[in-house]
Amino acid sequence: MTGNPHLSTELVHAGNPDARVAAVLVHGRDQDPEFMLEAARRLALDDDVAYVLPRASGRSWYPGRFYDSIEDNEPCLGWSLEAIEVAVAAARGDRRTLPAIALVGFSQGACIVAEHLARRPEPYGAAAILTGALFGTPDADRVPAGSLGDLPMFFGIAEADDWIPVDAVRDTVAAFQRAGARCELHVYDDQEHGINEDEIVAVRSLLTDLLERSA
Numbered sequence: 001m002t003g004n005p006h007l008s009t010e011l012v013h014a015g016n017p018d019a020r021v022a023a024v025l026v027h028g029r030d031q032d033p034e035f036m037l038e039a040a041r042r043l044a045l046d047d048d049v050a051y052v053l054p055r056a057s058g059r060s061w062y063p064g065r066f067y068d069s070i071e072d073n074e075p076c077l078g079w080s081l082e083a084i085e086v087a088v089a090a091a092r093g094d095r096r097t098l099p100a101i102a103l104v105g106f107s108q109g110a111c112i113v114a115e116h117l118a119r120r121p122e123p124y125g126a127a128a129i130l131t132g133a134l135f136g137t138p139d140a141d142r143v144p145a146g147s148l149g150d151l152p153m154f155f156g157i158a159e160a161d162d163w164i165p166v167d168a169v170r171d172t173v174a175a176f177q178r179a180g181a182r183c184e185l186h187v188y189d190d191q192e193h194g195i196n197e198d199e200i201v202a203v204r205s206l207l208t209d210l211l212e213r214s215a
Contacts, residue, residue, distance in 0.1 A: 002164070004079040004082055004083065004110075005057035005058070005079065006054065006055070006056055006057050006061070006079050006080060006082070006083035007055075007079075007083060007086060008057060008083070009055050010054040010136050011052055011053065011054055011055075011086070011087055011090050012033040012037070012051075012052075012054075013051065013052060013053075013090075013107045014037055014040055014046070014050075014051040014053070015040065015045070015046045015047075015048075015049045015051040016046060016047055016048065016049065016050055017050050018050070019047075019048055019049050019050045020022055020095075020096070020100060020211070020214050021048065021049050021050070021100050021101070021102070021125070021207065021210050021211050021213075021214050022049065022050040022051070022052060022091035022092075022096055022100065022101050022102070023040075023049050023050070023052070023091070023101070023102040023103070023104055023125070023207060024038075024050055024051075024052050024053070024084065024087045024088055024101065024102070024103050024104065024111055024113075025039065025040060025051055025052070025053045025104050025105075026053075026054060026056070026061075026084065026087075026104070026105035026106070026109030026110070026113055026128065027053070027055075027056065027105075027107075027108075027109050028105075028106045028107030028108040028109050028110070028131075029056075029059065029060045029061070029108040030059050030060070031059060031106075031107075032055060032056075032059055032117070033053035033054070035106070036051075036053050036104075036106065036109075036127060037051075037053065039059060039104075039106070039195050039200065039203075041203070042195075042197075042200045043200060043203060043204050043207065044204070045204065045207055045208075048207075048211055049207055049211075052087050052088075052090050052091040053087070054083045054084065054087040055076065056080070056083075056108075059068075061076065061080040061083075061108045061109065061111075061112050062076040062077050062080055062112075063076055064106065064186060066108075066132070066133055066134075066135050066136075066140055066168075067133075067135075067136070067165075067166070067168065068113075068137070069136070069137055070135050070136055073135065077112075077115070077135065078110045079092060081112065081115060081116055081119065084103075084112060084113070084116045085116075085120075088103075090099060097120050098123050098124050098125070099123050099124065099125045099162040099214070100125055100210070100212075100214045101125055101150070101209055102124065102125050102126040102127065102128070102207055103116070103117065103123055103124055103126075103127045103128070103186075103205060104127070104128040104130070104203055105128070105129060105130065105132055106130045106131060106132070106194075106195055107131050107132060107163060107164070107193065108132075108141050109132070110128075110129045110130050110131055110132020110133075110164075111132040111134070111135060111164075112132075113127060113129060113132065114129050114132055114133060114134050114172055114176075115134060115135050117144065117148065117151075117176070118134055118142065118143075118144040118145065118175070118176075118179075119144075119145055120145070121145055121146040121147060121148045121179060123149055123151075123211070125210040125214070126151070126152045126153070126154075126206040126207065126209070126210050127151060127152075127153045127154075127181075127206075128153070128154045128155075128156075128202065128203045128206060129153065129154070129155045129156075129169075129172070130154075130155075130156045130160070130195055130199050130203075131163070131164050131193065132159055132164060132169070132172075133157065133164055133165075133168035133169050133171070133172040134168075134171075134172045134175060138168070142171075142172070142175050143175055143178065144176060144178075144179035145173050146150065146179070146185045147179055147180045148176060148179045148180045148181040148182065149180055149181075150159070150182050150185075151176075151181040151182065152181075152182050152184075152206060152209070153173075153176055153181045153182065153183045153184070154183075154184050154186075154199075154203065154206055155169055155172070155173055155183060155184065155185045155186070155187065156185075156186045156195075156196070156198070156199040156202065157169040157185075157186075157187055157188070158184060158187070158188045158189075158190070158191035158193075159187055159188065159189055161191070161193060162193060163193060164167075166187055169185070169187075170185070173185050174198060178194070184202070186198060186199070186202065
C-alpha cells in the first residue's frame with residue numbers, strides 16, 4: 001500500500017458500527033466523504049447500517065475521464081481500486097461476510113465501484129452505480145471477469161448528464177447483466193449532477209432488502 005495517496009487518510013465511519021449490514025459509500029470528483037454522509041442521512045438507516053467512506057486524495061480518484069484509455073488513468077485508477085478494497089475490508093471487520101456488504105458510488109466513485117465489481121466479481125449483497133459507468137474507450141467491449149451471480153444492482157443517470165453519457169451507462173448495465181447481475185436502470189429527464197430522491201429511495205430499498213436477507 002506504500003505510495004498510494006488515497007490511503008494517506010483514515011476511513012470515515014458512520015451509522016451503527018455493530019449493524020449486521022455495511023455499505024461502502026464512494027464520493028465523486030471535487031467532493032469528499034461528507035457528500036456521501038449527507039446521502040446516508042437521507043437514507044435514514046443509521047441504526048441498521050454501518051457506513052464506511054474512503055477519501056480521495058486531492059478530492060479526485062483519477063485525473064482523466066472514465067472513457068479515456070485505462071492506461072491514461074493509471075496509476076491513479078489502481079490506487080483507487082486498492083482504496084476500495086481497503087474500505088471493503090474495514091466494512092467486513094471480523095463479523096460480516098461479503099453478502100452483507102453493499103457498494104454505493106456517485107460519479108467518479110460510481111465508476112470506481114463499477115470497475116471494482118467488474119475486476120473482482122465477488123458475492124456482494126448489493127450495489128448502486130449513481131451516474132457512473134465502466135472505464136474504457138467508447139469502442140471497448142468491457143466484460144466482467146467472472147459471474148456476479150444474482151447481484152442486485154441499481155443504476156441511475158440523467159439523460160443529459162454533463163459527465164457520464166447515458167449510452168455508456170446502458171453499455172455498463174448490459175455488461176453486468178451478461179455476468180448474471182440483476183440490474184435496474186432509471187434514466188431521468190431532468191436532473192442536476194447529484195443524487196436525487198428517487199435514487200435515495202432505490203438505495204434504501206437495496207439496503208432494506210439486504211437487511212432482510214441478512215437477518
